[in-house]
Amino acid sequence: MKLIVGLGNPGKEYDGTRHNAGFACVDATQVKWGLPEFALQKKFLALVSEGTVGNEKVLIAKPQTFMNASGESVAKIATFYHVEPQDIYIVHDDIDLPLGSIRVRKDGSAGTHNGMKSIVASFGHTDFPRIRIGIESRGVTAPQEQDITSFVLHPFLKKELPLLKEGLENGVNALEMALKGDLTGAMELYN
Template sequence: MYLIVGLGNIGKEYDGTRHNIGFETIDYVSEKKGIAVKKKEQNGLTGVYHEFGQKIMLVKPTTFMNNSGLCVAGLMNFYDIPIENLIVIYDDIDLAAGVVRIRKRGSAGTHNGMRSLIQHLGSPEFSRIRIGIGRPEMGSELVHFVLGRFAKSQFPIMEKAVIDAVAGVDYFIKDGIDLAMNRINGRKNTAVEQAEKTENDGNDGSDRK
């Protein structure tokens, strides 16, 4: 059995925020697979589907971000899921908006949800899909940034990022973490490239005196 966890905060006031991109990805997977993520268990909402000869559980913790590990550890213990069958999807300020990276392991960085998971699982040795949300402007508070919403101009970038993350989930289950990393980490988000090109074209020095 595989556990696919998206991190976020429960509540309509958090819908569409940068910190909820993990939830958004789980919602996209559930829609694509035709299942509902609504069963309440172990401080989370879950939904199950079968693919590639495997039973796969989608998870949205309902503990709020800072206590996400309580839900994940509870489900893994209850269903006796090995840590190598866990992958966690979450937002990352250390990646540019729209960039997706898969890793086998790693630290929590500044992410409180990942800190909670590592604490409750007792190990950082689990796979994760990081979706870049970019960094706040100088002087802006991090909490306001991650709980804010994407600019309309970023919608295409983030939609493509979610699609890539979902593809990463499929690769992870079907072919393993190494191939998932090879397939996804080398991908280029054309929407990101176009945004960068537009920004660079607007700063080509042609208006300098």
């Protein structure tokens, strides 16, 4: 089984915000792959969509714990399904990447991302593949002009949506490549 986790904050007030780019990417993935609608699984503290893609069983999750406690949800799912770290794909926003770009990594530190910090703390290691979705938009609402928390909780502007769409589509494509066993190819294509 492959576990794909999109990070974000639950609630309508966070829909469309930069910090929810991970949710947006897995939403697009669920639709493209024709998986069932997301449903709340209280035991996992997450919205989940489960199905088969090709010959691979896949569970897509959107933790409902708020960003800073995402690790609790991810650990519950991984433990229940006995998912190995290399089969857990984390999709999250990255304030250091330009809007529309993505980066694919097979592992690495959490950096400044609190959702990733929570996951690393829950598992005690950093051995998770991840897809980072760029949310920085120079000249629109540059992070250096305001505090980072306010920036990531700010919705995308209408003029930014085409670049966001490009980044989300690339994120879905990278997940498809990874699911087919070509994480290295995804890294070479998008990094």
